[in-house]
Amino acid sequence: MKKIAKFSILILTAVICFNCSSSDDGGDTNGGDPEPNPNPNKITTYDADVKAIIDGQCIRCHTTPLQNGATFPMDNFNETRNGINRGMIERIQSTSSRRVMPPPPAAMLTQEVIDIIRDWEADGLLEN
Template identity: 55%
Template sequence: MRTLLLNNLILLFTLLCFGCSSGSDDSGNPDPDPDPDPITNPNPNKTTTYTNDVKAILDDQCLQCHTIPLAQGAPFAMRTYAETINAINNREFFLRIKSTGFNVMPPEGRLPQETIDIILDWEADGLIE
């Protein structure tokens, strides 16, 4: 009898746990993603381009190392649009400029968020020259 009662309590507890999951609200609709992706297009009302918006940032912040001759261990140049696209395709460019930890670029310190947003908007707009 005691085993039957214990089994029934375990079954009841299991049903309650699965029946009260937080996967949906009372209407049956799934809960919104609790950890949505970060903003993928910081400025959707503007088309950001390399020539008009990004080149000046790279010239000011990156060419100390990413030029010819390469300096401070930089693995590639970023003097031109083609070189920059090559860098983006072969490295974790966007992760490094967004980083707040170990591999932040530039090494002197993280760029201001407004500057990072321009670069991220350029990515969202399709890396237009």
């Protein structure tokens, strides 16, 4: 009888352990990474959404001639699109003071602004 009781407790413990997990089954299918398309209900374009961000936050360094150590210009659509392909998204999302864009002492971009740029990339880097 003691063996059956111990075996029952062991089985019950195993069932409880396997049913409890850190997953909330909330549908996170990309390992905790940000959503690949922050705003799937809107088509984001350079002309309508991104150009104003670039002009307000980036063009002071990413212009021709380049300023303050910038490595590529972003004066127009094609140059900005090329910047995305050169790791711009990673730089604007970085929290490292050596990699973040814009660099200090400029204010970091808000998550809302970063999401617009990420959404533009997810939508195919459309011009207009």
